[in-house]
Amino acid sequence: MAEIPTQIKAWTYSEYGKSADVLKFDPAVPTPELKDDQVLIKVVVASINPIDYKRLAGFFKDTDSPLPTAPGYDVAGVVVKVGSEVKKFKVGDEVYGDINREALIQPKVIGSLAEYTAAEEKLLSHKPQNLSFVEAASLPLxxxxxxxxxxxxxxxxxxxxxxxxxxxxxxxxxxxxxxxxxxxxxxxxxxxxxxxxxxxxxxxxxxxxxxxxxxxxxxxxxxxxxxxxxxxxxxxxxxxxxxxxxxxxxxxxxxxxxxFILTSDGTVLDKLKPYLESGKVKPVLDPKSPFPFSQTVEAFSYLETGRVTGKVVIHPIQ
CATH class of the missing domain: 3.40.50.720 (NAD(P)-binding Rossmann-like Domain)
Structure with missing residues (x-):
């Protein structure tokens, strides 16, 4: 694996408002630190959800993570480092999941709209072999x-x-x-x-x-x-x-x-894996997807129209 950098590129916001006004590209965000029960993921694809722009708008500011923060719940990528308590994954594994267990309560400071993100192993699942990273990232939340x-x-x-x-x-x-x-x-x-x-x-x-x-x-x-x-x-x-x-x-x-508000759980993805691998259950991507990382603001603006079919994904993350 390539050496893990100390700083990464990410989209962040430092104040609340409309995504087009507050979402900014930051080329020098500190790489997230790893807890014992987490893995560090090299993000290949992220997908965005209405909860992302509602969070930016300040709907949940009383329980949001401290600003500045990089949004993004859904991720598909490759494990590059594992915490000391991690048993389910090893370096090199292809994984996907919703990285925020409680959607509205202290979500990750560095979400999936970054080159690397950290997540608890219990929130993740092995990517189904038949799905691309783009397809997998569209699913979790x-x-x-x-x-x-x-x-x-x-x-x-x-x-x-x-x-x-x-x-x-x-x-x-x-x-x-x-x-x-x-x-x-x-x-x-x-x-x-x-x-x-x-x-x-x-x-x-x-x-x-x-x-x-x-x-x-x-x-x-x-x-x-x-x-x-x-x-x-x-x-x-x-x-x-x-x-x-x-x-x-x-x-x-x-x-x-x-x-209810979702509580993220990787075992649900594990349970549904046979249906995804058999093709009985399929990812649904919006025809405009994927948006390149450089057009993340445009992706948010499109999502905010409410006219999206299926999911909007961001790829490649670089």
Missing amino acids: TIETAYEGLERAGFSAGKSILVLGGAGGVGTHVIQLAKHVFGASKVAATSSTGKLELLRNLGADLAIDYTVENFEDLPEKFDVVYDTVGLLEKAFKAVKEGGKVVNIVPPSTNEKAIF
């Missing part, structure tokens, strides 16, 4: 969120589900996991007109164009409604009596909803 929501709702074989925002980062995985891992009897999902075919290809039995149809007015009701976009009151109109509504968009305004 969104696929773990999709999985955790289905688990919390008690979703199981034979149940029906409606996914609000089916073409987004989390929604694309809820459709696939519900259908191909949990054994849903019926999967319905909403998107705009141009993305309906994607929903069907991912496993949706019913693709609903929200620009022409109100899902809450459908005569059919569902065992679970998974709301990834923040339409909680309408979601409750689409759920069966005794059914569950999952919501991942704060603030959650209805206490009957199952609201």
Whole structure:
């Protein structure tokens, strides 16, 4: 392995605001120090999520890490150093994961939008052999969120589900996991007109164009409604009596909803590895991806439009 530098390139912010105003390239950030339960990763690809720009905007400033900080949760890369307590990985292993266990509470000062980042081994998994680094980096936060929501709702074989925002980062995985891992009897999902075919290809039995149809007015009701976009009151109109509504968009305004913020866990990625390696569950990359590291600000601006399909990734990191 090449020698690990003492300083690295990263995108950082020192104040809160719109990403285009506060995100700055820093060519001389100290390389993160390694704790005993962590590995140091040479970042190959990072992906970004709405939580990244919400963090920059100061939505979670009371519990954010000290500034300046480099954002980024999702990483795929190569282990270059291991802490003394690490057993799962060795130098040279290809890994991926969401590096922040508690998404909103003291996330890493050096996130994945840097040449190197450190993460606890329990947050990471070995990269599936059949996936590129770009594909792997697109997965962790969104696929773990999709999985955790289905688990919390008690979703199981034979149940029906409606996914609000089916073409987004989390929604694309809820459709696939519900259908191909949990054994849903019926999967319905909403998107705009141009993305309906994607929903069907991912496993949706019913693709609903929200620009022409109100899902809450459908005569059919569902065992679970998974709301990834923040339409909680309408979601409750689409759920069966005794059914569950999952919501991942704060603030959650209805206490009957199952609201949660992801707790990152590498064992979920381990569990889903057979489905990823068999191709039953696939990464979904936005057609504009990947953005080069030098265009990270442009990638954030695009993500903030809310029109992204699947995930936005940053590659190569250099």
